[in-house]
Each structure stands twice: as C-alpha cells, then as structure tokens.
Amino acid sequence: MVLSHLKNLLKKVLSTIFINSEFDIKEDTYAAVYACCKPGEKAIVSILGTGSNCSYYDGKEIHQKVTSLGYVLMDDASGNYFGRQLLRDYYFNKLSKELETKFKDEFNLEAEVIKDYLYKKPNPNTYLAKFAKFLVQNKDLKYSKKLIKKGFNLFISNQIRQFDICKEVELHFVGSIGFYLKDQLEKRINKKNLKLGKV
Numbered sequence: 001m002v003l004s005h006l007k008n009l010l011k012k013v014l015s016t017i018f019i020n021s022e023f024d025i026k027e028d029t030y031a032a033v034y035a036c037c038k039p040g041e042k043a044i045v046s047i048l049g050t051g052s053n054c055s056y057y058d059g060k061e062i063h064q065k066v067t068s069l070g071y072v073l074m075d076d077a078s079g080n081y082f083g084r085q086l087l088r089d090y091y092f093n094k095l096s097k098e099l100e101t102k103f104k105d106e107f108n109l110e111a112e113v114i115k116d117y118l119y120k121k122p123n124p125n126t127y128l129a130k131f132a133k134f135l136v137q138n139k140d141l142k143y144s145k146k147l148i149k150k151g152f153n154l155f156i157s158n159q160i161r162q163f164d165i166c167k168e169v170e171l172h173f174v175g176s177i178g179f180y181l182k183d184q185l186e187k188r189i190n191k192k193n194l195k196l197g198k199v
Contacts, residue, residue, distance in 0.1 A: 029064070033057045036172035036198045043197060044163055046155070048185075049175030050129040052078035054159035056169075065162045071125035077155035079129030079177055085147055086131045087114065099143055106134060136180045148181055152188040160194070170197030 007025045014023060033045045033055065040059040047053050052075045056063045071080045089095055090103055091111075103109065117127040138144050160166050171194055178185055182199045189196045 029053060029055045029062055032172075032174040033062055035174055042165070042169045043172050044160055044166055044169055045172045045174070046159065046178070047175045048077055048155070048173055048178035050079045050126055051075045052081070052155060052159070052175075052177075054155075054162075056163045056165065063163075066159065071128075075125070076158055077151040077177065079132035080125040081151055082135050082147065082177070083128035083131030085151070086135060087128070089143075089147075094143075096141070096143055099138060099141060102138065103134060107131065132177060136177075139181065139184065145184070148184045149188065152181075152185055156188060156192055156194070167194060170195045172197040173199045 010025050011023050014025075015021070028047065029045070032047050033043075036045050037043050037057055037059075042057065042059050044054060044056050046055075051071055053064070053068060054066070056065075066074075068074045071078075075081050086095075086103070087109075090100065090109060093100075095103060118124045121127070135144055135147065139148060160171060171189060173179075173185065178199050185199065186196050
C-alpha cells in the first residue's frame with residue numbers, strides 16, 4: 001500500500017517533467033539486477049550499502065524470500081549495521097585503546113548527540129551508516145576484521161542461504177560496503193564454497 005502510493009507520487013512528479021513518456025517505477029533491487037546481470041542470467045544479487053537486501057533473479061523475475069522489517073531489525077552487513085555495532089562496542093568498552101582514541105577524535109560521541117540523531121532527527125539509519133567509513137578506513141585492525149567477518153557471515157546465513165540455488169549461481173553485490181570491503185567479502189564467500197560474481 002505504502003509502496004504503491006510512493007510509486008504513484010513519483011510518477012506524478014516525473015510526468016510533469018517528462019511529458020508523453022511511459023514510466024516503469026521499481027525498487028532499487030531492480031537497478032542492482034540490471035547493473036549486474038546479463039539478460040536471462042540467473043544470479044543472486046545483493047545490495048550492501050547504507051542498508052542491505054538480497055534477491056534471486058531467475059533471468060526474468062526477481063524473487064525475495066525474506067520480508068525486510070527495516071534497518072532496526074534487519075540490514076546485516078550494511079553501513080547501518082556496522083555503524084550501530086561500532087557505537088555499541090565503543091559504549092561497552094570493547095574497542096582497543098588505539099581504535100577508541102581514533103574513533104573519539106573523528107566523531108562527536110556524546111550520548112546526547114547520538115540519541116538526538118537516533119530518536120529526534122530523520123534518517124537514523126543514514127546517521128549510523130556514516131560510521132561505517134571509519135570501519136573501512138581501519139579494516140586491517142584485529143577488531144575490525146572480526147566485526148566485518150561477523151557481519152558478512154550473518155548476511156550470508158540470513159539472506160543468501162535462504163535460496164536453495166545459492167551454490168549454483170554467481171553472487172553479485174552492489175553498494176559501497178560491498179565495494180570497499182570486497183577482499184573481506186570475497187574471503188567469506190570463498191569460505192562458504194559460494195561463487196562471487198560482480199562487485
């Protein structure tokens with residue numbers, strides 16, 4: 001219902017600009033599939049960016065088995081996921097001293113500021129995702145490697161492995177997290193005996 005309303009709203013706006021045009025308005029999963037797959041190619045296509053999701057493309061149609069409950073409960077291995085984990089670990093004193101110092105130097109980590117962004121301002125998922133850049137910049141540290149491994153393992157287990165065909169087709173990824181952590185992603189994919197396609 002909400003998605004249909006948003007599609008109609010977008011169509012209304014676009015039709016005032018692009019007169020006498022036809023519109024086919026779809027979710028970002030379609031853009032990811034079109035970017036990665038050749039016509040008729042079967043593949044599992046995932047988005048790993050601010051958020052995350054996973055779809056199976058049978059060469060014609062997109063299939064999803066898991067209904068997303070949004071960034072609070074889902075989004076494993078996304079920028080939102082990694083940012084949230086970093087903040088939690090900072091407040092639970094689980095970061096190394098070196099990483100804690102770097103983190104404090106780069107961000108305002110006062111509790112009131114964080115709570116303001118999370119509970120009073122729009123797009124808290126985008127706010128959390130901005131911390132993922134810090135993880136990428138420090139990806140070779142022991143803590144970071146462990147967190148990245150955990151996030152990717154969760155994504156593979158909860159999203160990719162939902163499709164029985166996952167060992168038979170290539171896995172394509174779109175998004176900044178997949179791109180900047182490609183080496184770590186590839187390592188996890190190989191460990192699970194899966195086939196990495198385009199990133």
